[in-house]
Amino acid sequence: MIYSPATRPTFYFIGVTTGQSSIMKVFPAWAEYLGLGDVEIKGIDFPAHDLPENYREAVNFLKNDLFSLGALVTTHKLDLFQSCKDMFDVIDPHATLMAETSCISKRDGKLICNAKDP
Known part of the structure; x- marks a missing residue:
C-alpha cells in the first residue's frame, strides 16, 4: 500500500471495510462539536489476518x-499487536494483558498502544 503524508491533522481507522462505517460520516460532526479544528479521518483497509509486514508498514507510517495523530483499530486488534x-x-x-491494539496514539514523541475496550 502507498501511504501519502497527511497534509493536516489526521486520525486513521484501521479495519476491513472502513468506508462503509458510520464513523466516516459521524466524525466530522464530532470534530466540529469538540472544537478539534481542521482534522480529518481516513480509512486503512486490510483483509482479515493480513501479512505482518503490511501492519508494520501502516504502523511505521503512523x-x-x-500530521498522523493515531488510529482506531477494529478487526485487526490481535494481528496488529x-x-x-x-x-x-x-x-x-490492558493491551499487554489482552495482546491487542485498539487505539494507537502519539504523545511527547512516543507511539502508544492501548486497549480501550478490553
Whole structure:
C-alpha cells in the first residue's frame, strides 16, 4: 500500500471495510462539536489476518508522519499487536494483558498502544 503524508491533522481507522462505517460520516460532526479544528479521518483497509509486514508498514507510517495523530483499530486488534508490539514505545497494561491494539496514539514523541475496550 502507498501511504501519502497527511497534509493536516489526521486520525486513521484501521479495519476491513472502513468506508462503509458510520464513523466516516459521524466524525466530522464530532470534530466540529469538540472544537478539534481542521482534522480529518481516513480509512486503512486490510483483509482479515493480513501479512505482518503490511501492519508494520501502516504502523511505521503512523509513527513517522507528522500530521498522523493515531488510529482506531477494529478487526485487526490481535494481528496488529502481534505484528507490531516491538514498534510501540508504550504499551498499556490492558493491551499487554489482552495482546491487542485498539487505539494507537502519539504523545511527547512516543507511539502508544492501548486497549480501550478490553
